[in-house]
Amino acid sequence: MPSARTPDGVVTPPIIEVDDVSRSYRLGDRTEGVAALRGVSFEVQPGEFVAIVGPSGSGKSTLLNLLGALDRPTSGTVRIDGRDVATLSDTQLARLRNAEIGFVFQQFHLLARTSARDNVALPLVYAGVGRRERVEQAAQALQAVGLGHRLDHHPTELSGGEQQRVAIARAVVTAPRIILADEPTGNLDTATGDDVMGLLERLNAERGAALIVITHDMEIAGRAPRQIRLRDGVVEHTSVVSPGSGPPPAARGRPALRATDRALQAGRGPAQRPQPDVPGDRS
């Protein structure tokens, strides 16, 4: 399936293409390396929400590094927005990451001695955006994740859920076409993790960025319309929630999210389910 057709008949190329990809790690002098991925193929369409699941050691982080242009495959092809990462220089890969991809990690990876606003503005520094616009765009991104009142706070002055929301603001401040999240709720309690997932889903729906969430939590994975299951470096199973098979968790969540957004715009609280960007953060 090289491309997808939208309901109005427009054919769009995939934003990510993974074709028969393997990745081995060399260990010291040994000739036999570790085969972390062995012949993985799939595609992600623009604006899609996909969960990648699998037990520890199945190759999830290795795959995320490839999808994020942080690494090149040992064999096979990874194309991001039509560009074969194997043909790009390190500088070109860095530019591709900065322009197209927002990363969210389990450990947040925020700079400790830096305000929320300056943490979020950092990708804009690399993108060559001037100081005044950086400050403005970072503040807007923080407002979009419900942290407009925490611009000058440092990470140590924020809860875990708030820190992850700063990391999400940093991931989306450059308006990337792909959001990659590796166990984004792994360091959060269930309720806060739910809020963070709701926020990622809202950004996915509103901004049309493809969202790829790596998780070993089946409840989190169940929110995605499509799940790719890895085991021992191969795709074991792909499950797609078809429109006819009853309301999937994600489909149930989306109308509620829109209702919530309308309620927020009208200055009211959440309509049906708790949202991360309303007062009363439980994190």
Ligand SMILES: Nc1ncnc2c1ncn2[C@@H]1O[C@H](COP(=O)(O)OP(=O)(O)O)[C@@H](O)[C@H]1O
């Ligand atoms: N840098 C590395 N060097 C050697 N082996 C690695 C390296 N990174 C991962 N591996 C191995 O590759 C396999 C897949 O790892 P990983 O992609 O981190 O899995 P997951 O994220 O699903 O837990 C594991 O066996 C792991 O030990």
Ligand SMILES: [Mg+2]
């Ligand atoms: Mg991992």
